[in-house]
Structures are given as structure tokens and as C-alpha cells.
Amino acid sequence: AQKVTQAQTEISVVEKEDVTLDCVYETRDTTYYLFWYKQPPSGELVFLIRRNSFDEQNEISGRYSWNFQKSTSSFNFTITASQVVDSAVYFCALSEAPGANSKLTFGKGITLSVRP
Amino acid sequence: DTEVTQTPKHLVMGMTNKKSLKCEQHMGHRAMYWYKQKAKKPPELMFVYSYEKLSINESVPSRFSPECPNSSLLNLHLHALQPEDSALYLCASSQEGHLSYEQYFGPGTRLTVT
Numbered sequence: 693a694q695k696v697t698q699a700q701t702e703i704s705v706v707e708k709e710d711v712t713l714d715c716v717y718e719t720r721d722t723t724y725y726l727f728w729y730k731q732p733p734s735g736e737l738v739f740l741i742r743r744n745s746f747d748e749q750n751e752i753s754g755r756y757s758w759n760f761q762k763s764t765s766s767f768n769f770t771i772t773a774s775q776v777v778d779s780a781v782y783f784c785a786l787s788e789a790p791g792a793n794s795k796l797t798f799g800k801g802i803t804l805s806v807r808p
Numbered sequence: 809d810t811e812v813t814q815t816p817k818h819l820v821m822g823m824t825n826k827k828s829l830k831c832e833q834h835m836g837h838r839a840m841y842w843y844k845q846k847a848k849k850p851p852e853l854m855f856v857y858s859y860e861k862l863s864i865n866e867s868v869p870s871r872f873s874p875e876c877p878n879s880s881l882l883n884l885h886l887h888a889l890q891p892e893d894s895a896l897y898l899c900a901s902s903q904e905g906h907l908s909y910e911q912y913f914g915p916g917t918r919l920t921v922t
Contacts, residue, residue, distance in 0.1 A: 725908040737913040790906035798850035
């Protein structure tokens with residue numbers, strides 16, 4: 693069975709601080725996909741990134757970066773120089789390879805508050 | 809600008825009412841989804857439509873009835889709901905119907921059942 697653990701439930705930082713959101717996953721499949729979604733107070737989930745299990749290259753997109761490490765089954769998300777607009781709930785999710793029993797499992801989410 | 813739209817934004821209904829939630833996507837995607845999200849919880853998948861056919865039903869009670877008139881539209885018909893069905897209902901779409909594809913979400917309908 694697959695599982696996603698976001699051990700941090702709430703994080704509060706002051707604007708311009710860097711913050712890392714942790715995500716640890718469990719799966720028996722060798723082919724799988726990892727995602728991060730952002731849910732601001734408005735309610736809409738916003739897709740941030742998708743990674744497949746064969747691509748361990750780290751990714752940077754503006755102030756956002758992701759560190760995928762298969763050795764520790766982690767897919768952590770760092771926001772550099774945080775801003776108030778980054779305040780949201782962030783979900784990490786895992787999907788195994790397409791198939792009849794394919795599932796998408798979300799972590800419980802991390803509530804990030806960025807104070808001015 | 810969101811390319812997945814949902815109406816209405818808010819809905820209050822009694823337990824004997826019949827109502828429908830609507831979703832439309834403008835990205836040419838072939839798969840659409842319904843999720844239910846309770847406060848401070850992750851979204852829970854309800855239904856998946858792929859190429860206008862229902863491909864996944866996560867054992868959802870029959871008081872929720874999905875419909876996909878075409879690849880751009882998705883409805884969720886509600887009848888005889890219970891107060892515990894009050895939640896945020898999210899629609900999403902993806903390029904294909906595999907859960908390995910990234911999904912694009914609408915703003916949701918906040919449903920209150922009285």
C-alpha cells in the first residue's frame with residue numbers, strides 16, 4: 693500500500709525567510725509519480741510539480757525548489773525568500789504507475805503561514 | 809485565470825432537495841474528476857471520467873450521481889444528502905485518465921446540507 697507522510701502540520705515564518713516542507717512516501721512500485729499542490733484560502737488546488745521515479749534531478753522554479761531523494765523516499769519542497777502570498781496549505785501526493793488499481797494518495801497537508 | 813470553472817460557488821440545500829454541481833474545463837483534457845474535501849483534510853477522490861466514461865467510482869453513496877455529457881462538462885447530481893455531506897466539492901481535469909497525470913482544479917463548490 694502506498695503512503696504519504698507530511699509530518700509538519702503547521703509552519704509559521706516571517707516574510708523573506710526560507711522554509712522547507714517535508715514529504716516522505718512509501719510505495720512498493722518502482723514506477724511512481726510525486727506531486728506538490730498548493731491550496732490557498734480561496735480553496736482551489738494549484739498544481740506545482742510532478743516528478744516520476746526515474747528522474748531524481750532537482751528542480752528549481754523561481755523561488756520554489758524541490759529535492760527528490762529516492763534513498764530516503766523524500767520529496768521536499770523549499771520556498772526561498774517567502775512571501776505573504778505563499779500562505780496556503782501544501783499537499784504532497786503519490787501515484788503509482790497507471791493500472792487497474794492505480795491510486796492517488798495525498799498527504800495530510802502542511803499549513804504554511806507567512807507573516808509580514 | 810482558472811481554466812476549470814465550477815458553479816455554483818456556494819450551495820445550501822435541505823436533505824430532501826435535489827441539486828446539481830457543474831464543472832467545465834477548457835483545456836481539451838480527456839479526463840475529469842470529482843473530489844470531496846472536508847475542512848483541514850486532503851481531498852478524497854469520488855469519481856473519475858475518462859473519455860466520457862466512468863472509470864473510477866470510489867464506493868460513493870448513490871445519493872451522489874455523476875454525469876459527463878461531453879469531455880468538457882461534468883455534473884454531480886445530489887439527492888437526499890445528509891448533513892455530513894457538507895464539504896468543499898472540487899472538480900479537476902487532466903490530459904488523460906491515469907492518476908499519474910497532473911490535475912488542474914476548479915475553485916470548488918462549498919456545499920452545506922441542512
